[in-house]
Amino acid sequence: MNVAISSASEKPIYQQLFDQISAQILKGELPSGYCLPPIRQAAVELQISVITVKKAWEELERSRLIHTVTGKGCFVAEFTPEEMRRLRNDMVLRQMAIDVAYYKSFGLTFEEVVALLKDVYE
Amino acid sequence: MNVAISSASEKPIYQQLFDQISAQILKGELPSGYCLPPIRQAAVELQISVITVKKAWEELERSRLIHTVTGKGCFVAEFTPEEMRRLRNDMVLRQMAIDVAYYKSFGLTFEEVVALLKDVYE
Amino acid sequence: MNVAISSASEKPIYQQLFDQISAQILKGELPSGYCLPPIRQAAVELQISVITVKKAWEELERSRLIHTVTGKGCFVAEFTPEEMRRLRNDMVLRQMAIDVAYYKSFGLTFEEVVALLKDVYE
Amino acid sequence: MNVAISSASEKPIYQQLFDQISAQILKGELPSGYCLPPIRQAAVELQISVITVKKAWEELERSRLIHTVTGKGCFVAEFTPEEMRRLRNDMVLRQMAIDVAYYKSFGLTFEEVVALLKDVYE
């Protein structure tokens, strides 16, 4: 569990968890078949409520990134590298559509956005 | 008032309003000194509560994009073109920092992001 | 009429007018018997509403700093230097009581306040 | 909640609340990490509306004196003693600049102001 939770963030905790775990899965950091820690243990480690962890795990299952085996635990789903790339892009593109709409609302061109993005990327 | 409100959106109404008005100001669509519609009228036009409009206007004032004169109305603040560009970039960069962090969490390189962005931008 | 009105200020315009005129009277800048400009003219000069000027003049009359002669105009009242000093101190002390309560609420001692005040006074 | 609200005061209730809480924080009376009472409870205690309390809390958050954790409560922010002193002085100096401008408008010298202030301070 290499996860950083910030209660100061405006983003709900369960979603911070979901975002970070799903990114780790789709980046290949957490391999197919990997067993996530039990929610109780994760809750203790991260100092958050069990309910919150459960909500994140549920979201992961709904996105078909993990699957739960009752009495055994939660396991990262099986993907081909191709599927993984597609799922990752889907997820990123869904967010990017929102981001681009925001940039466009300020009248920024694609080139201007890339220029600003370059600075932010360092 | 060229504004589109979606009550279905997960984003609060007052923030949708703030985002759109501030973008219009920083894009130059609403010139310095322009008088925004009275909150009551805007509320009727947009079919939302006066208070919700007021909350958006308050945020705009706090961001120094407009200034309120009791008994007169709310007016777009005075900017030099230079200030306007700086304010716009500040606002965009603040959001972009979050976006980039998200992209990076999936292990995407700058080039990959630009490639995806190009598609989204059409 | 050496008066500066700021519509940006949070203080109502009529009170800005009242404050500045009363200060000028109690400072001796506007001598006893001096005739204030007619409200219509003042309104034009300051680019504000006649009603607003009238409200300020009424406040001045209520504070016995001016007296109105119908059909003639508004004149600065007659004071002995002693009365003037007393009126000025009354007015300042009334505000100062509020200010001191504020400073005290932060736990500042008299000496600390004087030290800060010295900087502000330059 | 050691707060005194006067509905007779010309100052808005939410600002009285803000002033008193912020003073208590910057005086060290409310320590870092302290959990403010829930807005509903504070509203009952003070006999005012929940919304009015919320508005005060919002101002406190905007001034970075507290931070809100949805579902948990509102907590006094973390400061070093140095930061606390700086924040306190910033707040006091902002008000003092207005006060001094007022005193000066009556032609009072720094020494005269200190003399009057001494009396008021008792």
Added chain:
DNA sequence: GTGGTCTAGACCACT
């Protein structure tokens, strides 16, 4: 349980 948002409606101050 917490805070976040939105509602309708009232009253006041300022112009």
Added chain:
DNA sequence: GTGGTCTAGACCACA
């Protein structure tokens, strides 16, 4: 006419 404040009360998201 304008905005500023305060009210009661409802519904939702989060922990």
